[in-house]
Amino acid sequence: MKLGVVVFPGSNCDHDAYYALSHNLGKRTVYLWHQTEDLEGCDAILLPGGFSYGDYLRTGAIARFSPVMRSVARFAASGGPVLGICNGFQILVEAGLLPGALMRNAGLKFICRTIHLRTETSDTPFTCELKPGAVLAVPIAHGDGCYHADPDTLRRLRQQDRIVFRYCTREGDADPRANPNGSLDDIAGILNEERNVLGMMPHPERASDPLMGSTDGLRVLASLACWLARDSRQESARLAGLVRHTL
Amino acid sequence: MAAISAEIAAQHQLTGEESETIRRLLGREPTWTELGIFSVMWSEHCSYKSSRLHLKKLPTQGPRVLQGPGENAGVIDIGSGYAVAFKIESHNHPSFIEPFQGAATGVGGILRDIFTMGARPIAVMNSLRFGSLDDPSAGRRNRHVLEGVVSGIAHYGNCFGVPTVGGECVFETCYHGNPLVNVFALGVFRRDQIFYARAAGVGNPVIYAGAKTGRDGIHGASMASAEFDEQSMNKRPNVQVGDPFLEKLLLEACLEAMQTGAVVGIQDMGAAGLTCSTCEMGGRAGTGVEIDLARVPQRETGMTPYEIMLSESQERMLLVAERGREEEVFQVFRKWDLDAVTIGRVTGDGKLRVQDHGVTVAEIPNAALSDEAPLYRRPAAPLRRAAPLDGPVIAPRGPAQLAADLGALLASGDVCSKRWIWEQYDHMVRTNTIQGPGGEAAVLRIKETGTSIAMSLDGNGRYCYLSPREGARLAVAECCRNLACVGAEPAGATNCLNFGNPERPEIMRQFIEAVEGMGEACRFFEIPITGGNVSLYNETLGEAVYPTPVLGVVGLLKTRQPVPLHFQTPGRTLVLLGGLLPNSADQLERRFGSSQFAKVILQQLWGLPPALDLDYEKRVQTAARRIVNAGLAESAHDASDGGLAVTAAECCFGPAGVGADVLLDPVEPWPDHLLLFHEAPSRVLLSVESRNLPAVLTIADEHRVEAPLVGQTAAAELSFRVYGRELLRAGVESLRRQWAEALEARLSG
Numbered sequence: 004m005k006l007g008v009v010v011f012p013g014s015n016c017d018h019d020a021y022y023a024l025s026h027n028l029g030k031r032t033v034y035l036w037h038q039t040e041d042l043e044g045c046d047a048i049l050l051p052g053g054f055s056y057g058d059y060l061r062t063g064a065i066a067r068f069s070p071v072m073r074s075v076a077r078f079a080a081s082g083g084p085v086l087g088i089c090n091g092f093q094i095l096v097e098a099g100l101l102p103g104a105l106m107r108n109a110g111l112k113f114i115c116r117t118i119h120l121r122t123e124t125s126d127t128p129f130t131c132e133l134k135p136g137a138v139l140a141v142p143i144a145h146g147d148g149c150y151h152a153d154p155d156t157l158r159r160l161r162q163q164d165r166i167v168f169r170y171c172t173r174e175g176d177a178d179p180r181a182n183p184n185g186s187l188d189d190i191a192g193i194l195n196e197e198r199n200v201l202g203m204m205p206h207p208e209r210a211s212d213p214l215m216g217s218t219d220g221l222r223v224l225a226s227l228a229c230w231l232a233r234d235s236r237q238e239s240a241r242l243a244g245l246v247r248h249t250l
Numbered sequence: 251m252a253a254i255s256a257e258i259a260a261q262h263q264l265t266g267e268e269s270e271t272i273r274r275l276l277g278r279e280p281t282w283t284e285l286g287i288f289s290v291m292w293s294e295h296c297s298y299k300s301s302r303l304h305l306k307k308l309p310t311q312g313p314r315v316l317q318g319p320g321e322n323a324g325v326i327d328i329g330s331g332y333a334v335a336f337k338i339e340s341h342n343h344p345s346f347i348e349p350f351q352g353a354a355t356g357v358g359g360i361l362r363d364i365f366t367m368g369a370r371p372i373a374v375m376n377s378l379r380f381g382s383l384d385d386p387s388a389g390r391r392n393r394h395v396l397e398g399v400v401s402g403i404a405h406y407g408n409c410f411g412v413p414t415v416g417g418e419c420v421f422e423t424c425y426h427g428n429p430l431v432n433v434f435a436l437g438v439f440r441r442d443q444i445f446y447a448r449a450a451g452v453g454n455p456v457i458y459a460g461a462k463t464g465r466d467g468i469h470g471a472s473m474a475s476a477e478f479d480e481q482s483m484n485k486r487p488n489v490q491v492g493d494p495f496l497e498k499l500l501l502e503a504c505l506e507a508m509q510t511g512a513v514v515g516i517q518d519m520g521a522a523g524l525t526c527s528t529c530e531m532g533g534r535a536g537t538g539v540e541i542d543l544a545r546v547p548q549r550e551t552g553m554t555p556y557e558i559m560l561s562e563s564q565e566r567m568l569l570v571a572e573r574g575r576e577e578e579v580f581q582v583f584r585k586w587d588l589d590a591v592t593i594g595r596v597t598g599d600g601k602l603r604v605q606d607h608g609v610t611v612a613e614i615p616n617a618a619l620s621d622e623a624p625l626y627r628r629p630a631a632p633l634r635r636a637a638p639l640d641g642p643v644i645a646p647r648g649p650a651q652l653a654a655d656l657g658a659l660l661a662s663g664d665v666c667s668k669r670w671i672w673e674q675y676d677h678m679v680r681t682n683t684i685q686g687p688g689g690e691a692a693v694l695r696i697k698e699t700g701t702s703i704a705m706s707l708d709g710n711g712r713y714c715y716l717s718p719r720e721g722a723r724l725a726v727a728e729c730c731r732n733l734a735c736v737g738a739e740p741a742g743a744t745n746c747l748n749f750g751n752p753e754r755p756e757i758m759r760q761f762i763e764a765v766e767g768m769g770e771a772c773r774f775f776e777i778p779i780t781g782g783n784v785s786l787y788n789e790t791l792g793e794a795v796y797p798t799p800v801l802g803v804v805g806l807l808k809t810r811q812p813v814p815l816h817f818q819t820p821g822r823t824l825v826l827l828g829g830l831l832p833n834s835a836d837q838l839e840r841r842f843g844s845s846q847f848a849k850v851i852l853q854q855l856w857g858l859p860p861a862l863d864l865d866y867e868k869r870v871q872t873a874a875r876r877i878v879n880a881g882l883a884e885s886a887h888d889a890s891d892g893g894l895a896v897t898a899a900e901c902c903f904g905p906a907g908v909g910a911d912v913l914l915d916p917v918e919p920w921p922d923h924l925l926l927f928h929e930a931p932s933r934v935l936l937s938v939e940s941r942n943l944p945a946v947l948t949i950a951d952e953h954r955v956e957a958p959l960v961g962q963t964a965a966a967e968l969s970f971r972v973y974g975r976e977l978l979r980a981g982v983e984s985l986r987r988q989w990a991e992a993l994e995a996r997l998s999g
Contacts, residue, residue: 012587013495015411019681022697052679054409057495113404115676144408144676209678214695214811 007035007045016052023211037069047084050091063093084128085200092202103152109185113146121171128230132246138175139219141205148204150186168192222246262289275618283555283612290522297623300752301784312778322363324780326742330699335369336436338746340785345431348489349398355492357406360435362518368445369437376417377800381426404674409494414675415692421663427790432746434802447517449531452598459590460566464549467562477789496565503586512575519566527568529602533616540603541594555611631755641856652978662850666992690735704738704805711796713859718760719767720859726771729803734871735886737878738805745782750794760797815887816904822963828870828933829956846892847927867932873953882942889933895926902982909982912970913961
């Protein structure tokens with residue numbers, strides 16, 4: 004199994020994602036430069052957080068034109084799992100791989116804090132080892148995380164069980180005060196129709212090490228690895244152990 | 251060449267005598283460009299002409315010091331082959347004129363100082379001072395400055411990808427027209443990969459990299475060397491504009507270029523831009539630098555040599571490469587879509603030679619700009635009492651009043667939660683933040699080693715106003731105590747000295763006293779100051795800020811989950827390490843005049859700062875460190891602003907909301923408000939499981955430190971009793987609300 008972390012100019016969570024995948028998860032990981040179209044045979048692609056191209060024009064708006072994104076789109080079309088975190092989510096939306104838009108936070112300020120997420124579905128490569136309803140403590144750090152979609156899109160997202168994470172209270176309940184950025188329907192992460200592309204604003208890589216105060220993010224990354232390792236019973240058992248293990 | 255008229259010299263903030271020296275050094279009249287170069291290099295900001303003599307009194311050497319003052323940042327060894335570079339710098343003047351860009355470029359400048367050394371920045375902290383937010387006339391302006399500064403810091407640091415992990419924020423009327431924005435940054439690298447700002451190797455190419463040069467920030471360094479008047483807002487064009495995205499690219503490109511082995515020396519273009527970097531790099535290497543301005547990438551057309559040399563456009567670097575290996579450097583910068591061009595070469599004549607399309611427009615010996623720079627022993631007036639020695643008579647206060655006092659203190663600007671500020675900062679990026687803002691000290695793990703770095707910034711203008719020497723000593727003690735509470739051993743420090751106009755003898759006295767006090771305490775704690783910054787002329791219309799020396803101390807500890815500040819479990823024993831009133835009870839009332847109680851409740855200032863016994867302080871810290879590192883305490887928090895009552899309340903504001911029943915048995919019948927709110931240093935409040943109590947008391951005893959048991963942690967209430975008599979009682983949640991919501995309420999008010 005080989006995992007790829009894309010590096011755009013201005014990506015700044017690339018090292019963190021790399022560390023979580025290689026060190027905390029123990030999987031072989033490579034960086035993929037934005038100028039390349041060669042995904043080096045990676046089995047899953049992660050678009051990290053940061054400020055690609057300074058977020059000039061609009062968050063993620065310029066990064067979508069990178070050569071690597073052509074390959075990522077082809078990879079996704081062929082069913083390969085793609086995880087976009089924070090700025091990565093914004094890029095996936097701009098690239099048309101996910102529907103909707105991410106707008107300025109409702110409070111108009113950048114927010115960095117640990118929030119709670121309710122896992123809404125297990126039917127994804129990224130949450131296959133989590134139980135629906137599982138509450139995860141994961142940090143957010145963004146200025147433009149207010150998810151928006153037109154009513155038709157929202158209806159489809161709901162009907163097709165494509166809302167993967169919603170902001171919630173510590174106990175897992177919906178509460179406007181638990182929604183940090185004003186996202187529509189408390190949406191924190193969504194899937195594409197084919198269910199292999201996930202975009203999420205919270206940072207699982209920041210909650211992947213016991214020293215960082217939560218390992219709930221690692222449960223998401225480990226689910227993905229588990230899904231990729233589904234043919235190897237021994238490895239998927241090890242990874243499933245990581246998903247179950249919480250701090 | 252025309253002679254420098256007195257008027258032109260004055261416009262360049264050069265005295266008649268300084269102009270005369272320039273003529274003597276050159277043996278002729280300076281050119282216009284040379285005049286500009288001298289004016290910035292001899293400005294207070296670049297030359298430290300008023301402060302240099304006194305800075306020599308600070309300790310700068312220690313077993314861990316790899317690089318002391320004189321480079322872009324100090325460097326200390328952290329073991330396992332790694333080192334950290336760190337420094338604090340002020341951006342006070344620009345932040346008043348244009349809060350957002352002023353603060354943003356302050357962050358940008360200090361980050362470049364760190365990665366110029368070859369270190370990757372992993373942490374930023376800041377020390378902020380503003381005027382009162384509630385002031386009927388100036389409050390609005392002060393709120394605007396605060397919001398601008400905070401979003402400027404957030405904008406730059408968040409985009410660059412460095413966590414802003416803590417700091418301090420204080421409000422005093424004296425900072426109305428002169429906010430202080432001091433930014434600290436720290437980076438990590440291998441100890442054998444330190445880069446220096448030296449233009450070594452005659453014939454080596456001098457390479458310009460990064461952003462193009464524009465007309466922004468011309469004379470920024472001189473602006474930072476004058477006080478403000480009614481015309482100051484006209485100086486807005488002197489403030490630079492920052493681009494954190496470009497800086498992020500510059501960081502990656504510089505670190506990658508350094509890996510090629512083709513880079514000989516490197517320095518960022520900060521204050522005084524191209525001027526400072528060329529002459530300093532030559533000066534340090536004992537070489538000369540010759541450049542042609544025609545080759546400098548420019549953002550605007552028609553820029554004069556004077557403008558190009560003095561521009562403070564951000565995100566620029568000057569590199570010296572090994573001759574013949576330029577292409578390796580260029581390749582890296584091309585990869586990151588950045589300009590990098592050869593603009594000159596290293597010479598052997600020790601001169602800065604500036605040409606414009608081949609015509610020499612400036613030729614100055616480096617020594618004239620640095621070694622021959624003016625050095626002043628400015629007159630200092632005898633120390634004058636800044637406030638009356640005795641304060642008002644304070645009538646006895648009942649339980650309801652004391653509870654209200656505690657609430658008011660918790661909601662006051664200096665004490666209240668700063669969450670509104672630090673949630674706007676990405677304090678987690680790079681996944682090293684073991685303890686972020688709101689803790690006793692910031693703690694970051696170094697992934698490459700088993701070591702963590704603890705950092706604390708502290709300054710207390712109020713204490714220093716009453717006694718600059720005592721105040722500076724107290725700042726050093728507090729920083730080190732903060733580190734002790736997380737179990738860290740102090741290893742090095744950096745300072746930022748914010749004062750008024752040094753040409754006023756009373757200000758000069760404050761400066762000397764503070765530097766000597768800081769030096770004394772740093773020597774005592776054995777922490778070398780490896781660099782820093784002096785910011786003078788912090789005055790508006792003749793009103794100086796309080797003398798505000800700020801210290802940043804860096805300490806080391808083994809990587810592990812640190813002991814929290816907050817109480818974890820009800821029923822634990824409270825130990826007040828250091829005792830109820832360490833040191834002498836002498837002048838207790840006078841020393842109360844510098845407290846938050848005097849400031850917030852009585853709105854007065856008198857007397858003296860709290861008494862500090864350095865030897866006792868050190869013993870308390872050693873004991874605290876041992877207790878914490880042995881895992882004997884469940885929580886540890888040092889008593890400072892607001893005294894024991896505020897300290898205990900802050901310990902209650904953890905996720906668990908555990909309260910406390912504090913029992914005090916003073917040997918003397920002190921007034922209740924003194925007992926609760928006096929700010930004597932050398933005290934740490936610990937909560938301890940009963941089975942660990944004997945070990946804690948043994949350690950305290952071994953260090954001859956008092957360790958009275960002062961009650962127990964409890965469920966949701968905080969109460970204080972003296973000899974069984976209840977002083978105050980309040981619900982933790984109601985106290986927490988007052989503390990947590992105060993800043994936001996003030997800003998939206």
